[in-house]
Amino acid sequence: xxxxxxxxxxxxxxxxxxxxxxxxxxxxxxxxxxxxxxxxxxxxxxxxxxxxxxxxxxxxxxxxxxxxxxxxxxxxxxxxxxxxxxxxxxxxxxxxxxxxxxxxxxxxxxxxxxxxxxxxxxxxxxxxxxxxxxxxxxxxxxxxxxxxxxxxxxxxxxxxxxxxxxxxxxxxxxxxxxxxxxxxxxxxxxxxxxxxxxxxxxxxxxxxxxxxxxxxxxxxxxxxxxxxxxxxxxxxxxxxxxxxxxxxxxxxxxxxxxxxxxxxxxxxxxxxxxxxxxxxxxxxxxxxxxxxxxxxxxxxxxxxxxxxxxxxxxxxxxxxxxxxxxxxxxxxxxxxxxxxxxxxxxxxxxxxxxxxxxxxxxxxxxxxxxxxxxxxxxxxxxxxxxxxxxxxxxxxxxxxxxxxxxxxxxxxxxxxxxxxxxxxxxxxxxxxxxxxxxxxxxxxxxxxxxxxx
Amino acid sequence: xxxxxxxxxxxxxxxxxxxxxxxxxxxxxxxxxxxxxxxxxxxxxxxxxxxxxxxxxxxxxxxxxxxxxxxxxxxxxxxxxxxxxxxxxxxxxxxxxxxxxxxxxxxxxxxxxxxxxxxxxxxxxxxxxxxxxxxxxxxxxxxxxxxxxxxxxxxxxxxxxxxxxxxxxxxxxxxxxxxxxxxxxxxxxxxxxxxxxxxxxxxxxxxxxxxxxxxxxxxxxxxxxxxxxxxxxxxxxxxxxxxxxxxxxxxxxxxxxxxxxxxxxxxxxxxxxxxxxxxxxxxxxxxxxxxxxxxxxxxxxxxxxxxxxxxxxxxxxxxxxxxxxxxxxxxxxxxxxxxxxxxxxxxxxxxxxxxxxxxxxxxxxxxxxxxxxxxxxxxxxxxxxxxxxxxxxxxxxxxxxxxxxxxxxxxxxxxxxxxxxx
Numbered sequence: 001x002x003x004x005x006x007x008x009x010x011x012x013x014x015x016x017x018x019x020x021x022x023x024x025x026x027x028x029x030x031x032x033x034x035x036x037x038x039x040x041x042x043x044x045x046x047x048x049x050x051x052x053x054x055x056x057x058x059x060x061x062x063x064x065x066x067x068x069x070x071x072x073x074x075x076x077x078x079x080x081x082x083x084x085x086x087x088x089x090x091x092x093x094x095x096x097x098x099x100x101x102x103x104x105x106x107x108x109x110x111x112x113x114x115x116x117x118x119x120x121x122x123x124x125x126x127x128x129x130x131x132x133x134x135x136x137x138x139x140x141x142x143x144x145x146x147x148x149x150x151x152x153x154x155x156x157x158x159x160x161x162x163x164x165x166x167x168x169x170x171x172x173x174x175x176x177x178x179x180x181x182x183x184x185x186x187x188x189x190x191x192x193x194x195x196x197x198x199x200x201x202x203x204x205x206x207x208x209x210x211x212x213x214x215x216x217x218x219x220x221x222x223x224x225x226x227x228x229x230x231x232x233x234x235x236x237x238x239x240x241x242x243x244x245x246x247x248x249x250x251x252x253x254x255x256x257x258x259x260x261x262x263x264x265x266x267x268x269x270x271x272x273x274x275x276x277x278x279x280x281x282x283x284x285x286x287x288x289x290x291x292x293x294x295x296x297x298x299x300x301x302x303x304x305x306x307x308x309x310x311x312x313x314x315x316x317x318x319x320x321x322x323x324x325x326x327x328x329x330x331x332x333x334x335x336x337x338x339x340x341x342x343x344x345x346x347x348x349x350x351x352x353x354x355x356x357x358x359x360x361x362x363x364x365x366x367x368x369x370x371x372x373x374x375x376x377x378x379x380x381x382x383x384x385x386x387x388x389x390x391x392x393x394x395x396x397x398x399x400x401x402x403x404x405x406x407x408x409x410x411x412x413x414x415x416x417x418x419x420x421x422x423x424x425x426x427x428x429x430x431x432x433x434x435x436x437x438x439x440x441x442x443x444x445x446x447x448x449x450x451x452x453x
Numbered sequence: 454x455x456x457x458x459x460x461x462x463x464x465x466x467x468x469x470x471x472x473x474x475x476x477x478x479x480x481x482x483x484x485x486x487x488x489x490x491x492x493x494x495x496x497x498x499x500x501x502x503x504x505x506x507x508x509x510x511x512x513x514x515x516x517x518x519x520x521x522x523x524x525x526x527x528x529x530x531x532x533x534x535x536x537x538x539x540x541x542x543x544x545x546x547x548x549x550x551x552x553x554x555x556x557x558x559x560x561x562x563x564x565x566x567x568x569x570x571x572x573x574x575x576x577x578x579x580x581x582x583x584x585x586x587x588x589x590x591x592x593x594x595x596x597x598x599x600x601x602x603x604x605x606x607x608x609x610x611x612x613x614x615x616x617x618x619x620x621x622x623x624x625x626x627x628x629x630x631x632x633x634x635x636x637x638x639x640x641x642x643x644x645x646x647x648x649x650x651x652x653x654x655x656x657x658x659x660x661x662x663x664x665x666x667x668x669x670x671x672x673x674x675x676x677x678x679x680x681x682x683x684x685x686x687x688x689x690x691x692x693x694x695x696x697x698x699x700x701x702x703x704x705x706x707x708x709x710x711x712x713x714x715x716x717x718x719x720x721x722x723x724x725x726x727x728x729x730x731x732x733x734x735x736x737x738x739x740x741x742x743x744x745x746x747x748x749x750x751x752x753x754x755x756x757x758x759x760x761x762x763x764x765x766x767x768x769x770x771x772x773x774x775x776x777x778x779x780x781x782x783x784x785x786x787x788x789x790x791x792x793x794x795x796x797x798x799x800x801x802x803x804x805x806x807x808x809x810x811x812x813x814x815x816x817x818x819x820x821x822x823x824x825x826x827x828x829x830x831x832x833x834x835x836x837x838x839x840x841x842x843x844x845x846x847x848x849x850x851x852x853x854x855x856x857x858x859x860x861x862x863x864x865x866x867x868x869x870x871x872x873x874x875x
Contacts, residue, residue, distance in 0.1 A: 044852050053852070066557045072510055073553030079520050080546045083535025087601050090524045091532025095749030098525025099756050105514065105521045106764035112510035113771045117778060120507040124778070136771070171749075173525075173756045188835055210862040220859055224851035232845035236815075236838050243822050243831060298826070346849055347808075352859050359862055401602035402539040411543075415550050422554045 009405040010396050013085045016409040018381075020078050023416050025377055026201075026370055027071035031111070032145055032194030034064050035138035037202070037225055042131050056222055058122055059430065060202075065119045066426045070419060072112065077412070085405070089388050089398035092168065096161045097151045099173040104147035111140040145194070146187055153183020156252060156380070158389045182251055185244035186380065192237045193376065196335060197369040199230025204366030205431065207359040220352060227342060227362065230369075234339035237332060242295070249296035252390075253305035254314075255383035258321040260292055261285070262306045269293045269304040274326070277318040280308070316385040324378035331372035335365050457748035459758050460526035461737070464519055465730045469723045471515035473629060476622070476722070478505050478512055480630025482552070482578020483623065484653060485571050493645070498571055500646050501630070502559060504637045507779050509556060511772065513549070525757050527747040529599060530737045534588070537597045537604030541584040548581030579623055586622025590615030593729055594676045595739035613675045617668045624664050625722045628657035632702065632718045636711035640780075647709075654706045654714075662699050665725065678739065682732025691731060695724035804850050811844030 038060045045053035079101065082090050090098075114136040121130050154160075160176025162169050206223035209215065249256045256262075261272055263280025269292040275285020290300040297304070307315050338361050345353045353359070388395045481501040488497040505512075524531040535542060555574035559567060587610040591597055596609040609615070631654035638646035673680040682688045698721035705714035735743045748754065814837045822834025 041852075069510065069553050069557040072513060073550045076513070076517060076549050076553075077546055079517055080535070080542060082524065083520075083531055084539050084543055084546075087532035087536040090535075091529045091601070094524040094528025094531060095526070095753040098521060098528065098749075099753065099760060101521040102518075102525050102757060103760050103764070105518045106760075106768060108517060109511065109514045109764075109768055110771055112514050113768075113775045116507040116511060116775055121778065168750070171753055173753050213861060215859065215861050217856060220855035221852060224849075224855040228846055228849040228851040228854075231849065232811075232842045236818075236842055239819060239823055239838060240835070243834075298824075343845075343849065346854065351857055352854060354860050354862065356862050400536045400539065402536050402606060404540065404606070408539075408543050411547060415547055419550060419554050422558050426557055 009403070010399050012405045012409050013399050014395065016405065016412060017081055017085055019409075019413060019416065020074065020081055021377065021381075022374055023419070024071065024074040024078055025373060026197060027067055027074060028145055029194040029197035029373065030064070030067045031071055031141040032191060033198035033229065034060070034067070034202075035134060035141055036195075037198065037229060038064055039131065039134045039138060041221075041225060042134065046127055046131055052218055052221065056218065060222075061119050061122070062430050063427060065115055066423065066430070068111070068115055070423050072108075074416075074419070075108070084402075084408070085400055086388065086398040087400050089393060092166070092393065093158075093161075093389055096158075096168055096171045096173055096176050097154050100147040100151040100154075100177045104144045107140040107143040107147065110136050111144065114140070142191065145190065147177075149187045149190055150177040150180070150183050152380070153177075153180050153186055155389055156255075156384055157182035158392050163392060182247075185240075185247040189237070189240050189244045189376070192233050192240055193373055195229050195233040196237060197373050199226040199228075199233065200335065200362065200365040200369040202226035203230060204363045207362040210359045211356055211363070224352065230335070230365075231339040231342045234332070234336040238336050241329075241332060246296060246298075249304070252383075254307065254310055255316070255321070255380070256296065257305060257307045257309075258316045258318045258383050259325040259379060260304075261318055261322045262292070262304060264308050265303060265306040267293070267303045268301045269296075271295065277322055280306075314386065316383050321379055321383045324375040324382065327375040328372045328379060331368045331375070335368060335372065338362065338365055456751060456754045456758070457744050460522050460748075460754065460761075461730075461744050463522050463761055464526075465726065467515050467519040467522065469726050471512070471519060472622070472625070472722060472726060473719050474508070474512035475515060476582060476626040477629040477633050478509050478626075479552075479578040479582045479623075480626035480628065480657075481505055481634065482575045483627045484630060484634070484650075486575030486578070493649075496643075496646060497649055498567075500638060500641075500643070500650075501634060504634055508775060511775060513553075516549075522757070522761070526749055526754060527737055527744070528749060530742055530747045532601065533599045533603075533738060533742075534592060534597055536600075536602035537606070537609055538588050538591055539602070540606060541587050541591075541610045545581045545584035545588070548577040548584065551577035552581065578626075582622040582626050583619040584610075587611075587615040587619040589622075589729070590618030592738065593618070593679055593733060595678070595736075595741075597738050599738060599742050613671050614679075617664065617671050621661065621664045621668060621725075624657060624661035625725070628654060628661045629718055629722060631657050632706060632711065632714050635706070636715050639709075639711050647711075651706055651709065651711075655703065658699065658703045658706065658718075662703075665695070665699070679732055683728055688728055688732040691724040691728035695721050695728060698724060804848050804853070807844045808848035811841045811848050814838070814841035814844060 038057050041053050041060065042057040044050070045057060114133055117125075117133045118130065118137060121133060125133065154176050157180055158176070159180060160173070161171035203223055203226040206219050206226075209219045210223065245256070245259075248259070260269075261275070261277040261282040262269055263277075268290045270287040270289045271291035272282040272285035272287050275282040277283075293302045293304055294300045296302070307318065338358075341358070341361075342353065345351075345358075384390055386394050386396070388398045481504065485498045485501050488494040488501075520531075551573050555570045555577070558570045559574075590612070591604075591610045591614075594612060594614040596612065596615075597604050631650045635647055635650035635654055638650055669680065669683065672683065683692050698717045702714045702717035702721055705711070705717060733739055735745070737744055737747050749757075818834045818837035818841055820834070821830045821837060825831070825834070
């Protein structure tokens with residue numbers, strides 16, 4: 001009885017989980033990278049005493065706390081969903097991977113504590129103490145994402161436990177999570193992505209100002225800092241991504257085969273661009289002979305394992321994975337191009353670019369960075385299907401037996417739509433604070449709240 | 454045995470702190486809802502918001518800690534609770550989203566918009582504690598069997614004990630909030646707010662106390678086993694402590710000794726949770742799963758306990774700092790800002806040097822990561838690329854770049870371009 005119900009709601013449960021990730025992951029990028037940018041600007045204030053930097057850091061810290069609040073609640077939903085949607089997954093393997101989330105909980109705690117101190121302490125702490133109170137936010141953001149990705153690495157390559165008759169009989173959580181070589185490429189790739197997404201989204205906002213003719217020193221600084229971060233990170237991300245793909249080729253051949261649409265195990269495999277995967281072949285695609293073997297194993301005649309190494313039932317949905325992967329590569333390459341252009345102009349001309357086309361490109365790079373981020377996660381998550389714990393538990397065996405998942409899915413979708421609108425509205429409101437004068441440090445004692453933070 | 458029990462104790466401590474801290478935040482939402490219109494109502498709402506603003510995120514994280522410890526240490530119990538009680542837990546989660554959203558919105562809204570935001574905030578402030586309370590009631594009354602969604606989907610949390618626990622959670626939150634807010638108002642020297650919250654504290658105290666005492670009879674009828682646990686042996690101690698502390702805190706509120714009232718109110722509420730835990734032991738899911746049945750293997754437990762201990766060493770001083778700053782009034786909107794410290798900019802020479810370093814490390818990183826094969830070289834390649842990005846950032850010098858005069862960007866935004874294609 002339970003089995004039948006579970007089957008019925010698998011699709012809804014997966015979509016609900018995917019929706020929750022799609023909303024949460026961009027906020028994670030801001031958790032990783034934004035504190036570092038805010039602190040950099042505040043550090044310039046400490047070094048120069050220039051109020052402009054303080055104003056900028058302070059305004060950004062308001063954005064940071066709004067995005068953190070959204071990240072807190074969407075992250076809470078994710079932790080609830082591990083039980084609400086996938087109780088069998090957590091009930092069976094919680095003792096193996098749970099530790100990662102417990103440590104993540106602590107780093108989340110520190111982030112919440114120090115973001116409170118940082119944002120509400122602008123006028124109350126000495127400048128140095130205030131700057132120092134921001135450092136734990138930056139560290140905790142990285143530690144937290146490190147832990148979550150360690151769990152993801154373990155789901156892709158489960159080890160560090162013994163499993164008999166559907167039960168974990170012994171486990172070594174530390175080895176499973178941190179002795180696992182599978183997650184390092186995911187972590188580095190995501191960490192760099194955090195700077196690209198944050199950098200381009202923030203820079204895109206100020207590129208809009210540039211195009212509207214608001215281009216004082218304040219806007220230029222607010223544009224240059226995130227843009228520089230994204231510009232140095234994007235080209236490096238190409239190298240990191242290439243390394244990550246080689247790690248996947250070595251460790252997760254089925255996922256690589258799905259990413260490339262390689263039906264049969266092939267010696268000297270070709271790389272296909274675009275096209276559609278059908279019955280073991282990519283049709284209507286542009287094939288570049290031997291390139292896949294070269295990229296994956298640095299040898300044009302190496303053998304690349306295909307999807308035929310596992311039964312059809314164990315193969316991920318190839319076209320989803322493949323198109324997600326290709327979207328990520330295309331989006332990442334465009335962003336790297338814009339980044340290199342920025343660095344080149346900086347080197348040759350010594351100034352910020354003057355052409356409106358450059359700023360239009362940056363405006364497009366904002367949403368493009370989200371596309372790259374999400375399609376990258378789709379590649380790794382859908383590429384693991386049909387397994388939730390690779391080789392041990394299938395996603396359909398992890399799902400809840402509770403009914404009402406579609407109702408919950410609808411409700412969550414409605415609430416998240418509201419959340420997105422709310423966050424967007426907050427950001428627009430914050431950006432409309434008059435820019436000309438220094439920050440309003442006077443506090444109206446009869447209306448303390450409208451200025452309290 | 455101790456190995457298996459320590460995480461359960463951490464779960465109970467986490468629940469107590471969540472109830473005391475986040476519960477009070479929820480209670481503040483109740484008072485915002487009932488504040489009424491006009492100048493006085495607005496001041497009450499503002500005060501309730503202001504007192505929570507710096508700490509609410511930290512308060513909320515206790516719930517995350519409880520959940521992660523539960524699923525690491527007692528995974529099967531976590532799966533059973535979250536599948537059988539999916540509906541109330543999901544509703545609590547929605548409430549948490551609504552609340553977080555309202556907090557983010559409040560800071561950017563004007564007075565009129567804030568009224569609407571307060572409404573959704575207050576609705577969430579009642580729904581979330583009620584639902585979480587009914588979850589506790591369902592577990593305590595033994596309505597959650599082990600397995601994937603094997604308990605009653607609706608009846609498990611709509612019985613007398615669950616409803617009682619839900620209302621009790623809302624009422625204790627309101628009581629704690631009123632006491633805490635009265636103390637805050639006293640610190641801010643706002644006599645009319647002190648009086649307003651003093652009255653509310655007395656009202657909520659009577660309601661919460663009445664629910665707790667009346668609840669004992671409900672429990673006796675619905676779950677005799679739990680009643681016996683609460684009224685005999687060690688279970689009786691926290692029940693008595695809770696009653697005494699509750700009465701003392703009411704007396705202290707009457708006497709306007711709010712700082713002491715804060716402590717004894719917290720003790721009264723904490724004792725209720727301890728009483729439940731003691732009455733239920735050794736079961737996690739009465740009367741089917743004990744702590745020992747559900748406990749994860751020893752290696753996981755040791756790793757978890759060590760992490761919790763290390764985490765606590767970092768966490769509690771940080772929390773103490775946050776609450777010291779909040780309670781001492783350091784975040785109150787009256788103190789003065791600090792003076793700036795002068796310094797210098799990054800010189801052209803140093804940027805040039807950074808550019809050379811960046812390019813050097815970029816090339817070295819490329820060779821080690823992309824061309825070389827061994828894993829060791831990949832590690833160094835990544836480190837070199839990391840150095841290259843830092844050096845690159847310094848070489849670009851965004852701050853120096855932005856301080857140079859720059860011509861206006863002559864052009865229209867994309868939107869305007871699309872609107873007027875010619």
